[in-house]
Amino acid sequence: MRVELAYEKMMAAWLLENVTKVDEESKVCLLGLVSMQYYFAHMLLFEIGSVEAAADAFRMVDEHSGALHPDLLDKAAGYGKIWPISADGLDSLRRALLRASSGGGRGGPERRRRFKNAFGLHDEDWSKVWGSWRPRGDPLEPLSRPWGAAQSGAPKPSFRVFVYDPDSIPALRALTRGGSFCKHNQWGMEVALHDWFLACPCRTDNPEEADFFFVPHYTSCLINHADTFEGCDTKQLCGPTTELFQQVLSSSQHYRRVDGGRDHIFVWGSGMAADGPFATWRDWVPNAIFMMTEPELWNPYKEVVLASYTPYKDILVPGRITVDDMIGLGKMAKPVEERSVLGHFIGWPRPPHPSVMPPEQCQNSSCPLNVRSVLLAKKGDEMLHVDVDVPYVESFMGLTSSLFCFVPRGKSAWSSRFFQTFFAGDLAQFLAIAGDHQRCIPVLLNDRYEPPFGEIVDLPKAVIKWPMTEVDALVDYLKQLVVENSDRMVELREAGRELRCWYAWPPSWVEWSWLEMNKSEFNKTCQDWHLKNAYVAVTRLLATKAGRGRGRFYWPGAVSEALETPGAL
Known part of the structure; x- marks a missing residue:
């Protein structure tokens, strides 16, 4: 009715x-x-x-x-x-739609039931996702079937991911509220990766055949909105969310399958990393796979001196930039010949983390490790666009009118400004507008930061990384580079244009921006966006961590069906 x-x-x-x-x-x-x-x-x-x-x-x-x-x-x-x-009802329907766009049964031809999933992938595309790329050490034999778990018996990496369901776990439901709300911001990859694994050909609904267990949550968004969990904001560790994570794992039948949650996956989308939302993670899941933006320390957590990121097991991911921002940056971009500004930075000064130096000893530009203050002290240099406390659009104007964009350390290592630089140009060139439109070249001033996907892309070809304490020498170097090595400038821009689509999180078909993306010029910016994006990069890197023998019993002649039901033997 x-x-x-x-x-x-x-x-x-x-x-x-x-x-x-x-x-x-x-x-x-x-x-x-x-x-x-x-x-x-x-x-x-x-x-x-x-x-x-x-x-x-x-x-x-x-x-x-x-x-x-x-x-x-x-x-x-x-x-x-x-x-x-209700918010819970809307979230539940969102998940059901994403799951319905792909299979995930117990194996066989019914694993995939639709021609395309919610991210525009079908089985033929799934084989292209892997193409000639192989995890390290995998043989280069011809593919007879698509890689991944699109079909039963697919060649390695046929890893499969079981996604914890908030509909059946009340504590998890509280951690995943507001998918449509939380996907918008720079931490939106927490929602995006949840959506991806629900719709992925690699998903399985049979936990006994899973190589990985994905634990969804949107805590970067919900904690940043301090009224979500009482007493929680970004200035201290969050007790309520920590307790919710402990409840989720305590109630799980799969958590203790291997030691320290080694087959569990979490996404941490903000500078807080894992410590802010899940303060006791080292006691519960020290070996879990973290997909995260932050390889370093978060300044407000003075007592935390060990980073959540562990290079051998974790995967660094980019922040999420909306389709509107990616397209808007391209439209605003100026041709190289009209870019009169050498370098751009807008932001607040930030001292280093207290474990590096007491903040009171590093408050201004006299301290080289307060690299933002050093940059801001150069305000007034007619070749630089540096400022603080200005409208947000001013930052976009600087990104699209400068030759270089400075990306210094802030409250922590990662910054969405780094990923914005890759889209601050080129769109007008695709639209046949006069002028050689090119992006600004990112200059990382962050000694401990690792940009994502260095295993897949050649970052030194597209990015300059300079010691934080040598900013004065940097400005002289950039001036010389512009005058004396224009060919190298072109190479840096071109390499950035080639790799930028790996840093895009395209929306799924449950989002309105799916329509905006497909009717916009984004298809010209990233022509193969459904095959070359951050989801595909993450999935490739995850493949290297799959172990088919992990957490299973096996012997010659064993009946696999008997092993799928606990207590069957």
Whole structure:
């Protein structure tokens, strides 16, 4: 009855198949609109069985509900008494759509049921994802089947990932609230990677055949919004989320399969790394695989002196830049001949972490390790664009009008400004607008920072990394490089253009930006975006960590089916 009423009102009376009218109506009654689109999507998925049509309806839900923090959405809906929706219900439907876009059964041909998954991949694409690339030490024999777990018996790395389900674990549900809300910000890869593994051909719903167990959460987003968990913000370790993680693992049948959570995967999207959201991780999952942005220390955590990142087991990932930002940076870019600024930086001064030097001893530009202050002290140099406390758009203007973009250490090592530099140019060139549009060249001033995916891309060809304490010499070097080695400048820009798509997190088909991306010039910026992106890079690197014998019993003549059920022997 609700669906019939929603259809009658939305389509027949209000003509809401028109997107412009939908946007107008959302200003009048946002939650009413979200409620009706939710019931459409729910019906289309669970009653009609049309995944594509349900995804099309859910995009509207994603776009409008994403404007509200999940707690605010529940409050505005009267906790189900005013409008019959909840943040948990929207999140659950999102996950169901992503899972339905790919298989994940117990093996065999039914593992993949659709031509394309939610990220535009089909089985032929899955083989291209691997192509001639192999994990280190793997033989280079011809592929008879696609790599990955798209089909039963696929050649290695046929690793499979079991994704913990928040619908069945209350503590996990609290950690994954507001997917549509949390995907927007620079920490949105926590949502993006959850979406990816739900829709991945490598997913399995049979934990007994899993090589890895993915534990989803959106804590970087939820902790940064300090009202989500009482007493939690980015200035101290978060007790409530730590307790929730402990509850999730305590209730898991799979957590103790191997020592220290070695087959479990977590994503940490902010400078807090693992310590802020899961303060006791070293006691619970010291051997787990962390996909994370932060290889160093977070300044506000003075008592934490050991980084969460461990090179041999963890995977560094880029921050998430929205499709709008990637396209917008390209549109604003100026041709090289019009870039009169040598170097650009806008930001606040930051001392080093207390374990390196007491902050009170490194407050200004007289301290070389306060590299931001050293840069800001050069304000007034007509060749540099450096400033503090200015509108955000000013940073975009600097990115798109400078030859070099400085990326100094801040509260921690990683910075979204590094990934923005790769998209601050080139789009106008694709659109045949006059002028040689090129990106600014990133200059890392962060001795301990490792950019992601160095195993896949040749970073020294596209990036300058300079000692933090030698900024004065850097400016002279860049001036000389511009005047005397223009060919090297071209090589750096071209190499950056080649690798930048590895740093993109394209949206899935449950997001409104999926439509924006496919009708925009992003397809020209990254023509093979569904094969060359951050998800594919992460999946390739994860393949090197798969061990088929991990956590299993096996012997000649063993019956595998008997091993799939605990207590069967």
